[in-house]
Amino acid sequence: MLLVIDSANTENIKKLIEFFPIDGVTTNPTIITKENKPFLPLIKEIRSIIGEEKMFFVQVLQEKAEEMVEEALYLKKEIGGNMYVKIPVTVEGIKAIKQLKEQNIKTLATTIYTPMQAFVAAKAGADFVAPYVNRIDNLSGNGVQVVKEIVHIFEQHQLPCRVLAASFKNTQQVHQVCLEGAHGVTAGPDVIESLLSHPSTESNVKQFIHDWKLSYGETSDSLLNTH
Numbered sequence: 001m002l003l004v005i006d007s008a009n010t011e012n013i014k015k016l017i018e019f020f021p022i023d024g025v026t027t028n029p030t031i032i033t034k035e036n037k038p039f040l041p042l043i044k045e046i047r048s049i050i051g052e053e054k055m056f057f058v059q060v061l062q063e064k065a066e067e068m069v070e071e072a073l074y075l076k077k078e079i080g081g082n083m084y085v086k087i088p089v090t091v092e093g094i095k096a097i098k099q100l101k102e103q104n105i106k107t108l109a110t111t112i113y114t115p116m117q118a119f120v121a122a123k124a125g126a127d128f129v130a131p132y133v134n135r136i137d138n139l140s141g142n143g144v145q146v147v148k149e150i151v152h153i154f155e156q157h158q159l160p161c162r163v164l165a166a167s168f169k170n171t172q173q174v175h176q177v178c179l180e181g182a183h184g185v186t187a188g189p190d191v192i193e194s195l196l197s198h199p200s201t202e203s204n205v206k207q208f209i210h211d212w213k214l215s216y217g218e219t220s221d222s223l224l225n226t227h
Ligand code: G3P
Pocket: 006, 026, 027, 028, 031, 130, 132, 134, 135, 166, 167, 168, 186
């Protein structure tokens, strides 16, 4: 199961890549604008931080299929490496996904709100679909249920498309889509960090060190110094 960072903040990406088992980075136009930096140098910098092998998902901005395809080819040439072009599931987007499939360009169908959007995108040849869990929840829908149904449809009909669940505001949503068989999650740095943090873990570690120092003294702070 994939763990992907949904951010274009280079400091956060560097930090998370160092400590967490990260498979790649997703961005979207809104995420990019938050960094206040020129687009192309920013995405090239992200590519150099994560290396050529990790997955990098970058979204097109055009609305017409032909222009989306042109933009996708440009992004692929400029960014290189293990790259996926994010295409929104509009009618034009589906046409672009079909054309990109023929040209062997990998795609992720984004802004997914319903299982049927995911079904059409998978049939068109998308490698991934990204259902927006928290945004669905905010519309009084059930984001986890949408993920569950997409996973079921892909398995039932052997569609070779994976579900990269997106748009999370808390660990509970991530936990639930893990249980429902999502193939991966992409989440902001704050949510990824919160997957690991627990006050009991922190206090247990402090207690271990405290107990150790009571027996072996302040200076013997490593097992290597106690022979
Ligand atoms: O990758 C999709 C994502 O960026 C949408 O997330 O948190 O803006 O709902 P959010």
